[in-house]
Amino acid sequence: MLLAADERPGDAIILNAPNQIEVFSYYYEGHTPVYPLPEGLGGDDAATRIATTRIIENARRIFVVLWGQHERDPHG
Numbered sequence: 111m112l113l114a115a116d117e118r119p120g121d122a123i124i125l126n127a128p129n130q131i132e133v134f135s136y137y138y139e140g141h142t143p144v145y146p147l148p149e150g151l152g153g154d155d156a157a158t159r160i161a162t163t164r165i166i167e168n169a170r171r172i173f174v175v176l177w178g179q180h181e182r183d184p185h186g
Contacts, residue, residue, distance in 0.1 A: 112125050113173055114140030120170030124162070127178035134175065142173075 113123065121142040125131055131146040138144070145165055148158035166172065 113142065114138060117142050118171060120168075122165050122169035122172045124165060124172060125173045126174065126176055130177065132173065 112134045117140050123134075123138075123142050125134055125144060125146045131144065134144065145161070147161055148154065149161065151166075152158070
């Protein structure tokens, strides 16, 4: 997987879809922190915004896997 082959310190991966973490974790063998957002079932846009801002502030590069995100985070 390209993400694991090009890992660098300060990288982060954001997942944004229901059940995406299970599928992603099955294939991903890297060490970069993975953040499934929004937390829980979603719907708390303020909490998601805060969590996303923290990731952005602490990462040098961010990879976002956008697949099925409208079901989990309809407001983006």
